[in-house]
Amino acid sequence: MPAVELIQPIAVLKDPEALATHEDTCLAAALASITAWLAFPDDPMWGPWLHGPDGRGGGQGKSVRRGKPKDFRALENAGAVMVSVGTAQAAALAPTEYPLTGRMKQLQVSGTEFEHAGEPTVYGEMNSPKILHIGIDTVLGMSTGKAAAQSAHAGLTWAMQLSHDELEDWIEHGFPSTLIPLDRDGWRTTATNTTVVIRDAGHTEITPGSVTAVAW
16 A cells, blocks of 8 residues: 555445446546545545645545445445446545545455456547546556556546636536557557656556556
């Protein structure tokens, strides 16, 4: 677990009767992170989580865990926001102190892996004036849990960079989004378009400073 005092907890559904793809799960996690930010704007933890106690940056630490359908019912009852993309589902809360408490604490972190479709996934209408595009690395060998957290970093950072009018327009059109798995050729193609670049701190799975996700 990253050495941060505050994290945003995100759960992804692992339902053997409705298996989700890696790509749908990553996009659902990203949209759940954004939706929690929109749903709980007055939560006092957002400020220190985003900016750190000294105002120098909080790192936006996230913990992605997997849960069963019964866990998701409990999380919804506890007030978590829910987002579905295809058969994937993600639940998210506002940032909180780590170690976690409640139902999120009971969910597993390691081994969160879903089948890779290897194709972009889409949420909402792609003819909207503002669309969230997330590119996620496929070469680093990130687990679905890790990739979902990186997708959430990219998506939330993108949303926070929008003007008030742009954000309202994007919400009004139903959060249109796409997640694109990128190999090395894909990175070169999208490099000039990105407005958000996520470099991981390297606490788990990958080398510090690795570019894991982009958004535009």
